[in-house]
Amino acid sequence: MNHTFLVDAGRWLLNGYWLEPPQEAIAISGKILVSYGQDDWFSMAAKVTFAEQAKPDLILQSRGKLELDEMMFTYVLQHSLLGRLEGEGWITPHSIVQQFILLGDASRCTGFEHYWQVDANHYTLLSGIYRSHKLKQLLEATLERV
Template identity: 25%
Template sequence: MRHTFLLEEGTWEAAGDYFDERQQASSWAGQVTISHSADRWRNEGTMKLQDGPELELSNSYEITPFAAGSDFTEWVSRNPALGTLRGVFFIVGDSILSKYASETGEYSGCEYLRQLDEATYENRGFAMKGQAKLSSWSVVLRRR
């Protein structure tokens, strides 16, 4: 199966669970749009809590396209809450893995996207502030 998230343009609906630093769960939903140009790919996403405290998270990734034959690439995200994040996407079998850290080193995290079929991915991840948990999530992405 070939990967369709990131490697192809498209819009994805996301829904799942968000866990805050105290492990309090809330439902959240949103959308991710992937677009490609010759020298940059973009991943624009917004997630909003459906219950609990009002919270909307947005990310804007600039991704260096994968080089021919490569299974990893770099990305930069400008996150309104965390600042500039720098990370790497790795393709490993049915999954896309990512690790990242803020430019200041204050924030870090990782996530993975496991492909279930061409139109569905499971996404799991966490974010840290220093040695403390900031958040974690469990989301399903479905291509529109």
């Protein structure tokens, strides 16, 4: 099965939960737009809304270069919660895995995202944020292409 998220331009709906112990999970929903420009440069914009306005919306804007023949990519990301991030990713037969680091951060903030392909129109997402080697936040969701 060929990947359709990130590898192809498209619109996606996100539904899931934000976990930040010791609080209970907060329902989230959102939209993701992936677009392509010249020479395999992609842009991804996402907006994630928390149920009952439990937290401010998450706004994510990234830009990266996807080398399809190598199935690896690098990207920069502006994250409304964290700031400016830099990362890399791998595209495997069944998933897309990304890791990132917050630039200029003394607390060593890092994170990951794992997109598992269910079928051509659906993915599951697990994303985590670490601070000083401790897992602080998780986001788990499903993505549906629209």
